[in-house]
Amino acid sequence: MLETITDDRGLDLAYQAIARDPKYAHFVNIPERIVRCLDHFGVVFDRVAVTDNLCAYYLFIGVVDDAIDSGNLEIGRDILERFHTQVPSFDHHTLASRVRLVTEVLKQHVRDDVYPLMLRKLHGLYRAVVAERKAETIAAYIEQRRVVGHLTAELSYVLIRPFLNGDDGRVRRLLKQVGAVGCLVDSMIDLRSDSQLGLLSFKPTISDRLKLMISTLGEGLSVLMKHPALLGVFLEAVSDNVRDRFRTGSRPAPRFVETARVQSSGTVFAPRL
Numbered sequence: 001m002l003e004t005i006t007d008d009r010g011l012d013l014a015y016q017a018i019a020r021d022p023k024y025a026h027f028v029n030i031p032e033r034i035v036r037c038l039d040h041f042g043v044v045f046d047r048v049a050v051t052d053n054l055c056a057y058y059l060f061i062g063v064v065d066d067a068i069d070s071g072n073l074e075i076g077r078d079i080l081e082r083f084h085t086q087v088p089s090f091d092h093h094t095l096a097s098r099v100r101l102v103t104e105v106l107k108q109h110v111r112d113d114v115y116p117l118m119l120r121k122l123h124g125l126y127r128a129v130v131a132e133r134k135a136e137t138i139a140a141y142i143e144q145r146r147v148v149g150h151l152t153a154e155l156s157y158v159l160i161r162p163f164l165n166g167d168d169g170r171v172r173r174l175l176k177q178v179g180a181v182g183c184l185v186d187s188m189i190d191l192r193s194d195s196q197l198g199l200l201s202f203k204p205t206i207s208d209r210l211k212l213m214i215s216t217l218g219e220g221l222s223v224l225m226k227h228p229a230l231l232g233v234f235l236e237a238v239s240d241n242v243r244d245r246f247r248t249g250s251r252p253a254p255r256f257v258e259t260a261r262v263q264s265s266g267t268v269f270a271p272r273l
Contacts, residue, residue: 011095015105018098019059026240027062031055033233034156034175040230041170046163053109053159060102061152067099069190069199073133076126079103083119086112114158121158125151136201138208142215145187146180153179177223178234184216185241 019028031054038045067075079099082089088104095101110118128151132144153175164171187194191204191212202208224234 011090011101014095014101018063018102019055023066024059024062026243027058027065028055029240030058030237033237034160036233037174037230038164038171040227041167041174043167043171044165045160049163050160053163054156056102056106056109057156057159060106063098063102068129069194069197071197071199073130075099076129080119080122080126083107083122086110086115110159111162114162118155118158121151121155125155133199134201138202138204138211141187141200141202142184142212145183146219149180149183150176151179152183174223174227177219178237181216181220181223182237182241184212184219185238188212188216189242 018024031051034054035047035051038050064075064079082100082103086107088107090101090104093100094104125148128144128147132141132148135141135144154172157172157175161167188209191200191209194200195204204212220234224231
């Protein structure tokens, strides 16, 4: 559904370039782990649709997270405005912006019956991110990080719920719990640099860092005690997160899994991660 794009291959290559950027490697690996969790719970699901949707969603989250961490908090308003128009729009302005491109691709993966709910939760996530930036104490900051993690994970569940059969709510609860822990782990790694970049409304002390570590470990152990069989998945996620934060040089050759399709005038782009 391109409006003015004339170079379809250029759009495909632009999306692939984003997916292969090392800074998003951690986000690119999340869908596979969610699929393993679905298998663990014995949920019957459309594996292709779930994987495609999750790949489009978490690449979107990675790109937006990077933009916000670069100080562009207002990007959230532009994203919400674009989501208010449900039909994807791929023009030259879209191609020139990573955030706009991943946003329009994600819109293609949101079914009509869940689109209103997705939009409401995106508004909630944006408000939570703004509140996180305004938190003036470590306690308020930790609470908002939990909220951001819950909402980020719940959005992924909303996106894939139509393709699941046999889920009794356990997957949603697990995703929200893990989402909160993941955000806290991110904060443990990035707290110092976020402070130096002026992304926090308070100056973290040693005591603050200790409180953050205790909260993160406590919540992480709570999830692990409930789901010990998923220990390997959790450890991989933490290791991946830490490694990505200190990754240097080019990204190794990626594994290839089909993901977001950018449709255009009968042409189907299938960027692979």
